Amino acid sequence: MSEHVVVIGAVALGPKAACRFKRIRQDAKVTLIDRDEIFSYGGCGIPYFVSGDVSDANQLRTTAFHMVRDEPFFHDIKGVDVLSGTEATKIDRAKKQVHIKNLKSGAESVLDYDQLVIATGATPRKLNLPGEELENVFYVGNMHDAEKIKQGITKGKYAKAVVVGAGFIGLEMAEAFADMWGIETTVVEIFDQILPRMCSPVLAKMGQNHMEEQGVAFKLGQTVASIEGNGKVEKVVTSDGEVEADIVIVSAGVIPNDKLARECGLDCSERGGILVDESMRTSDSAIFSGGDCVIIKNAVDGSPMFLPMGSMANRQGRVIGSNLAGHSETFPPAAGSWVVKIFERAMSGTGMSLGAARQAGFDAISVLLIMADRAHFYPEKDMMTLEMVVDKATRRVLGLQGYSAGGDAMVGRINAVAALMKFQPKIEDISNLEVPYSPPFASAMDVLNAIANMADNAISGMNHGHGPDTFAEYWANRESGKFCFLDVRESADAEPFLKKYPEYWHNIPQGEIPKRYEELPKDKKLVLVCNTGGRSYEAQVMLDALGFEEVHNTQGGMAVIKAYGVDI
């Protein structure tokens, strides 16, 4: 009899592993099991289906050549048998059997396997709160949720939405509601920033401001106390008030589905998730696992990491498929790359944010740069804000995050650093990174090189400054008399501020500093500002050399101060 591989779970990793294995081993038998009747779909596309960008739910289940990935597709095209609507209830490792149950008929049976893949994915985290069971409270867990949400929207059932959780899916769903359907949308988040842990509060605020401009409201640093309504949801009560809602989306993260694995004695993490080695093998050598139900290793510090992303699942699926066929492929530690589109902007990152790095024990700093994403003289361009996180002692680059209107261009820079993450790159690896150059696509000294140069200067102490958050603090305390706000741009640029704040705002164009520095107080913190932070850095270097002791340039300058939302 030919070898039999059984794969439990048929959304992303399962089908990939099954098909890859079958392509290598045409003689083997592969059975793919899923509880659902709808499987092998792009779950990350759900917000775009809800928004209407993707018009038909089936598009998330079709191949690039427009075939729906259903049972006949897998049978005829891939040579893989699918048992849909079928639950795996138990794994008997000693007998190498999976107990299954047909969810329609209730019939139970047993499948023998030679090798097994557990691709059970994850389940949306419930809030376990009163009212969570009300009508029109949804999770974004599968295609059925998606269809129900979309049906209600297209029927005009919802005027007010609350999204719980400001992670990727929460923000994408908020955009879908507000942008395409004009639904009054509020996002509630327990942390005091959007995309917590993913990026710094500064970048998060820039993203939040953009979403607010597009009509999305935020309630940050608030927990949900209860969801209320009479049969249907009517409002969400938070720790700080209440918000009317006729639809609620709970997107508070996901929990790995490790029950089957745990019950059959496979090694699992105490905090949830199946443990696998670098070949994606569980503690039973005949059983592989990957995707949203496993714990992998973080490339930055080697710590355990839960990274439920469709892309991880697909790539791991191929490795498992190969290894089922006797190859010895390995899956590398995870960089933790991400990107999210928010209206006309994108946010993206790889590695650790400053907060995450410090929490992991690094003595880390970050620098913030805003710069054109191609030659500044090229007519079509966007300003890209990047934040680089570096370890002071070792000069290692621990992460890079960004915010820009030019999403592809920004992701392109993040790609380069993502590629390096497992090699534990140093600052100089990015300073001299050879991105392709031509004015329509990059700068001669590209934004990616420039942020690394800035990190280099910050670590050496040559560049000492602060972001817009600290500027905002100083500015709020401008009446304390402790600060001298020095605008080093040409006078025409500084003039509006000189007029508005004659007592606080000062202007010496950078080139006049050598002649005019004696005008400046020596007993105050000099807070330097220019358009984007370049000239204020050069002015700071000059003033340092002239013996001023408290010189601080504002990274990102007025451009970032504005995007961050300082009231000035």
Add this chain to the structure above:
Amino acid sequence: MSEHVVVIGAVALGPKAACRFKRIRQDAKVTLIDRDEIFSYGGCGIPYFVSGDVSDANQLRTTAFHMVRDEPFFHDIKGVDVLSGTEATKIDRAKKQVHIKNLKSGAESVLDYDQLVIATGATPRKLNLPGEELENVFYVGNMHDAEKIKQGITKGKYAKAVVVGAGFIGLEMAEAFADMWGIETTVVEIFDQILPRMCSPVLAKMGQNHMEEQGVAFKLGQTVASIEGNGKVEKVVTSDGEVEADIVIVSAGVIPNDKLARECGLDCSERGGILVDESMRTSDSAIFSGGDCVIIKNAVDGSPMFLPMGSMANRQGRVIGSNLAGHSETFPPAAGSWVVKIFERAMSGTGMSLGAARQAGFDAISVLLIMADRAHFYPEKDMMTLEMVVDKATRRVLGLQGYSAGGDAMVGRINAVAALMKFQPKIEDISNLEVPYSPPFASAMDVLNAIANMADNAISGMNHGHGPDTFAEYWANRESGKFCFLDVRESADAEPFLKKYPEYWHNIPQGEIPKRYEELPKDKKLVLVCNTGGRSYEAQVMLDALGFEEVHNTQGGMAVIKAYGVDI
């Protein structure tokens, strides 16, 4: 007396090195010399100035904050003294002196230096042909050339242009002429493809076809015999005919300006170019050099490389500036990254093309993939064609090149591989490379992962196929009776071809192969075709397993066959 650093050449590397050094060492004196009155400009922007995208030549000389980088700018803002219109005639290394001459007054003098930087750049290669001195024959060497070309164009002086050389500048100038000014433009190139050495003939042909669609004519594989005219240029005579022209642009590469260095005894390459170590130091430890006048090391095979690019110059300039100040920074071997915009498409690459790799002695193969540059269900997307070059024995990735309408997205993928080049990446490093994923920006199994997976399958022998060039050959010989062209798409897609070529075109949808394979001849080469190469690969795997011995899938499928221009 404070230390004196002299920098010869003030276009890209020179100013960068000078300003970086001065920022670190505010107490030092820095003198920047240039023969020209116009310096510190973005030479790579010249085609965009000629096209009109950049309206004013001064824009190529301004900072991002709109200050012209002239003598007062360098003095006041950067603390650097500029001697423009001044030629360095001799370097006396023993006395540490540079002999200079004011080109206007003819006055000669001598500058003492403590450390010296040679940033003399490169000069456009002349053809040394009869007629090259005629009026309206131009090189794209500096701003004066650019201004002259633009002046003539805006006055409507030129109706027909010939560009000699189909490298980056040649193609960019051809686009500028044809696109914005409606000038009838012909590109003459000695090699039989555009972008010789940069990419494969297949990608080159795709780019050429696009440019031809936009009205640019090409004469490839032709040398220029003479340029003719009566005072002004009237025609270009090639090895294969003649082309009328009232303007000729010679863009046949550049030659490193190493004369000064050579004459003072610094080590230079026999083939031209100053030799530097990894800290950008010449054979005299007090003299640095970089940019278009030096030879660096190729990251792929360690061979000497001449890579005259503004981006290299800028990055090297910073390293030199730091090292002048006593740091010990190094500049890594070069990946050879590039990108060029051609009308509505871009071409980009890093590392070696297949031809270059084989010439360098690698037993290399390449694979070709066309795929959407983001989730295929996302509405806005472009098809990206990538070609990956790999070494068979070691599985090293030697290069990646591409062609796409989505330039930023493609450059973003090239960035990732460029970043890895110096780490000598293996195929699996790209298969599992963690590009940020979200449907608006990438696929779950991204095009970059997919091309590496394809290379893996090609090396293992699982994927055996050919590109559109070989398909074209087979198709041209379709009457030989040696081939069976098998379209494995659904019948509706195959029908037009079945009707047009009933004798040669066959169709079995991939999913029907297990039932219908006996219809296929066993004594012919089976040439499999689908839309993009995915299904033909899967069909090939099936047919291999069914015992067919001559099965070849067409990489890139009909999409690439069409872009390559096969007459079908």
